[in-house]
Amino acid sequence: MKGSRLAFAIFLAPVAAWLFLLIVLPHVDLLLMSLRGKDELGERVWTLANYMNFFTEPVYWLTFVRTALYAVITTAITFCIAMPVSFYIAKVARPRVQGALMVLLLLPFWVSELVRVYGWMILLRESGVLNFFLMKLGLTQKPVEMLYTDAAMILGLVYTSMLFMVVPLVSVMDSLDDSLIEAAYDLGAGKWTIWRTIIIPHCKPGITSGAIVVFMLTLGNYLTPNLMGGKNSLWFTEQIYNQFIASFNWNQGSAFGFLLLALSSLIIWLGLKLSRQKLGEVAS
Amino acid sequence: MKKIVVLAALLTFALAAMAQAETLKLLTWKGYAPEELVNKFQKETGITVEVTYSNNEEMIAKLRATRGAGFDLAQPSQDRITAVQEEFKVYQPIDFAKIDAAQVIPSMLEAVKKNTQVAGKSYAVPFCWGTDGLIVNGEKAPGADSYKALIDEKYKGRVSYRMKRPILVAMGFALGYNPFDLYKDKKAYKAMLDKVSETLIKAKPVVQNYWANGDSLLESMRSGEVFVAMAWDNGGWKLHAENKAIDFVAPKEGALGWIDTFAIPAKAENTAAAYKWINFMLRPENAGYFTTQEKTGTASAGAGKFVAPEVQADFDRGFDQAAIDNIKWYPPVPAGLEEMEGQVLDKIKAAK
Numbered sequence: 001m002k003g004s005r006l007a008f009a010i011f012l013a014p015v016a017a018w019l020f021l022l023i024v025l026p027h028v029d030l031l032l033m034s035l036r037g038k039d040e041l042g043e044r045v046w047t048l049a050n051y052m053n054f055f056t057e058p059v060y061w062l063t064f065v066r067t068a069l070y071a072v073i074t075t076a077i078t079f080c081i082a083m084p085v086s087f088y089i090a091k092v093a094r095p096r097v098q099g100a101l102m103v104l105l106l107l108p109f110w111v112s113e114l115v116r117v118y119g120w121m122i123l124l125r126e127s128g129v130l131n132f133f134l135m136k137l138g139l140t141q142k143p144v145e146m147l148y149t150d151a152a153m154i155l156g157l158v159y160t161s162m163l164f165m166v167v168p169l170v171s172v173m174d175s176l177d178d179s180l181i182e183a184a185y186d187l188g189a190g191k192w193t194i195w196r197t198i199i200i201p202h203c204k205p206g207i208t209s210g211a212i213v214v215f216m217l218t219l220g221n222y223l224t225p226n227l228m229g230g231k232n233s234l235w236f237t238e239q240i241y242n243q244f245i246a247s248f249n250w251n252q253g254s255a256f257g258f259l260l261l262a263l264s265s266l267i268i269w270l271g272l273k274l275s276r277q278k279l280g281e282v283a284s
Numbered sequence: 285m286k287k288i289v290v291l292a293a294l295l296t297f298a299l300a301a302m303a304q305a306e307t308l309k310l311l312t313w314k315g316y317a318p319e320e321l322v323n324k325f326q327k328e329t330g331i332t333v334e335v336t337y338s339n340n341e342e343m344i345a346k347l348r349a350t351r352g353a354g355f356d357l358a359q360p361s362q363d364r365i366t367a368v369q370e371e372f373k374v375y376q377p378i379d380f381a382k383i384d385a386a387q388v389i390p391s392m393l394e395a396v397k398k399n400t401q402v403a404g405k406s407y408a409v410p411f412c413w414g415t416d417g418l419i420v421n422g423e424k425a426p427g428a429d430s431y432k433a434l435i436d437e438k439y440k441g442r443v444s445y446r447m448k449r450p451i452l453v454a455m456g457f458a459l460g461y462n463p464f465d466l467y468k469d470k471k472a473y474k475a476m477l478d479k480v481s482e483t484l485i486k487a488k489p490v491v492q493n494y495w496a497n498g499d500s501l502l503e504s505m506r507s508g509e510v511f512v513a514m515a516w517d518n519g520g521w522k523l524h525a526e527n528k529a530i531d532f533v534a535p536k537e538g539a540l541g542w543i544d545t546f547a548i549p550a551k552a553e554n555t556a557a558a559y560k561w562i563n564f565m566l567r568p569e570n571a572g573y574f575t576t577q578e579k580t581g582t583a584s585a586g587a588g589k590f591v592a593p594e595v596q597a598d599f600d601r602g603f604d605q606a607a608i609d610n611i612k613w614y615p616p617v618p619a620g621l622e623e624m625e626g627q628v629l630d631k632i633k634a635a636k
Contacts, residue, residue: 148492148493232635234630242629246625247623
């Protein structure tokens with residue numbers, strides 16, 4: 001008994017050390033940094049000014065609101081696309097096709113996000129592939145700028161997060177008994193009713209966990225908004241980067257980091273409350 | 285038994301690490317350590333150069349995070365050294381006895397020594413220089429010769445610049461201020477920044493995109509998506525080699541001149557190798573090779589005859605004597621300015 005406990009401690013030690021040294025400690029350091037600042041005389045003092053700045057300077061909180069709003073929209077669109085896709089994979093496709101479809105979904109993730117985003121940029125840019133074909137087919141006379149718009153940015157974000165919605169949805173749908181759907185048909189339910197009263201309620205935990213992952217990934221994304229979003233696309237993560245790198249203001253940057261953590265947790269908590277779910281159920 | 289195996293494995297790793305050849309960890313800009321020169325240096329001295337690419341802001345952040353450790357040599361611009369050194373102490377003073385001063389253009393060496401002085405000691409040696417100006421597609425935007433072209437309605441959706449401090453300074457000059465004179469007076473500088481940000485926000489529809497990556501800007505110019513851009517001179521000359529219509533133009537308000545330097549981080553492990561690399565890179569034939577490759581001027585005296593004639597022609601075409609005299613050299617940036625500018629940059633990017 002004693003021996004096994006020792007073995008457990010030995011195997012746990014690297015994980016604990018990892019968590020403590022690489023996650024807990026830096027966060028404590030960041031938290032302390034976010035509470036430091038300079039007073040008018042340039043002396044370093046403890047202050048809440050970094051947090052106050054967020055609320056008093058409209059640029060900052062407006063950027064956050066914008067980022068959160070776009071993250072919610074991205075999550076919703078991803079859900080709408082992922083739902084039928086996962087249903088097809090889990091219920092309609094034959095087992096052998098199922099595997100192939102999952103591989104197809106996974107395939108783009110074998111290259112880095114940067115490469116995928118550049119792929120989209122080549123397709124969408126004014127002198128890009130899509131415009132070339134539109135012109136050849138005579139659909140447009142002049143090339144249209146499709147890149148550097150909010151729509152392009154959301155497209156990129158949805159594409160990047162598709163997989164993280166489909167996988168949990170497929171796994172919950174697998175556990176849905178087909179006979180429930182058949183029974184509903186026998187009793188005369190329409191397609192819409194079946195989706196609303198049987199499939200979606202059954203998939204709730206998968207939807208919630210997928211939505212949380214997609215929302216957090218989108219909110220914390222830096223690359224896609226920056227490269228595809230164009231001139232109006234200030235993302236909150238970019239603002240954190242700017243504070244650290246361009247303004248040398250690490251105190252303000254860490255305060256923004258903690259605000260991002262707190263506010264995104266709050267949004268997820270609200271989401272769980274509104275859909276009457278508990279985090280524990282979703283995780284299981 | 286297992287313990288012995290683990291120990292043996294650890295020992296081999298340790299030995300392997302020790303047996304590795306001498307290295308120089310260089311933190312620099314893309315293109316500043318051409319592969320051929322890196323190989324030549326290794327043949328000459330046996331030192332392997334490990335290159336990390338970066339830019340001014342990230343260089344400072346990296347060194348600040350480690351308090352000047354992890355690299356043996358960095359290459360920040362001369363105007364970004366004093367404020368950083370005063371506040372974060374990330375560099376060590378240069379020992380000029382170890383620099384072959386005869387290889388360096390004297391006026392440039394003196395200027396950099398003066399501009400990077402903190403508490404009586406200088407922290408940098410000049411390496412190369414260049415300017416920020418306009419890259420213009422002469423067919424699509426003939427006659428664009430002022431920073432005002434960047435806010436000109438005529439070029440709606442065909443303009444690009446970097447949302448970093450050079451555009452603020454350039455627009456300051458275009459609006460009739462002298463930003464470098466205002467460096468000392470934060471209030472007046474702030475007033476100028478407000479005016480500049482108002483102008484740039486109003487002119488936002490003119491912009492196609494704020495470029496962040498030099499190569500992607502060149503691609504946009506090449507494909508004709510962008511007519512006028514604010515960018516570095518060497519980018520313009522690279523494009524000119526492919527398409528005669530595109531060229532670098534020194535704006536009439538004056539191109540903004542920068543000097544990139546060698547500076548040794550405070551906790552550098554191999555300073556001997558750092559000095560060797562500095563002297564190696566400033567040797568005329570090596571500096572000439574660098575200039576030919578990158579189309580970036582060098583601080584090396586006597587490199588002129590090693591520069592390819594077509595590159596020399598680029599310089600002559602871009603800068604006549606009047607344009608050279610009109611170059612506005614960046615003076616050292618005082619502490620606190622960047623914070624102010626950061627906020628303005630965010631505001632412009634967030635505005636609709």
